[in-house]
Amino acid sequence: MLRLYTFQPSPNALKVRFALAELGVPYEPVEVNLLRGEHQNEAFSALNPHRKVPVLVDGALVLRESAAILAYLGDARGGALWPAAPAARAEALQWLFFDAANFGYAGRLWWADVLTPRTGRTGPLAGPALVEQIATDVGRALSVLEAHLSSRQYLLGDDFSLADCGVGVMVNLLRGTRVDTPDKLPAVTAYRERIRARPGWGAAGGAAIEVP
Structure with a gap:
């Protein structure tokens, strides 16, 4: 096992x-x-x-x-849940790399905007200027994601894939932060809700990163 x-x-x-x-x-x-x-x-x-x-x-x-x-x-x-064809598999990997490259520091934004105000617990050291730069970079990535998701349900089309396990978690982590702007990101917001509605989300303990 x-x-x-x-x-x-x-x-x-x-x-x-x-x-x-x-x-x-x-x-x-x-x-x-x-x-x-x-x-x-x-x-x-x-x-x-x-x-x-x-x-x-x-x-x-x-x-x-x-x-x-x-x-x-x-x-x-x-x-x-994973494409076999080389081109489709490369697209799935592209989104995993996109996640790693663009959302790697999103956790600091979550600490600053969500966890610290609620608990007083400070996260990884990050001054206001750094957090704001992270927000700018993450916001740019979310704009790319918004354009992509405007014509499909999930990253690879209308069917869920394992690539969504990466990006979908980070989009949910950003709920309640300064970049959580449903009016500007309707497709991303709808995608986030589809991820949260999946049976696997609850089974995996997705609530651990959710904002009540």
């Missing part, structure tokens, strides 16, 4: 849990509580020297990056 090292509030770990739920693939979850520093212990560091979740273990294979894990699950077990 697959083993997944995860942490419920981690958006990157949620991407993989979401994919596994949509695929109906059983796995053994191992919770690594980042707030208690469990990612710093030697056993976990041996699996991932970067000391981050998620980590997927499949026999002798250890994968440490959410985009790589999603692509692997697609190739190994994706079925209808």
Whole structure:
């Protein structure tokens, strides 16, 4: 059985849990509580020297990056949720790379705009100027996504794919932040709601990053 090292509030770990739920693939979850520093212990560091979740273990294979894990699950077990044709597969990978390149720092925006005002807990160090620059960069990426989704339901067309497990999680993470502008991003907002309505979202624990 697959083993997944995860942490419920981690958006990157949620991407993989979401994919596994949509695929109906059983796995053994191992919770690594980042707030208690469990990612710093030697056993976990041996699996991932970067000391981050998620980590997927499949026999002798250890994968440490959410985009790589999603692509692997697609190739190994994706079925209808992952394209087989090279061109279509490249398009799916393109969106996973888009996610990694453009939404990698969206978590800092979520901390600044959502979590800190609600809990007082400060996140990764990021001054106001840096957070504003992140917001500008993320907003630009959302505009690209808005144009793409204006003519389709999901990233690869009208059918859900594992690529949506990456981008869909990050779009949901941005709910309640300064870039959450439904009037300017109606297609992205509708896409976000479609993601949240999927059975796999609840099964994967999507509520951990949702704004009440």
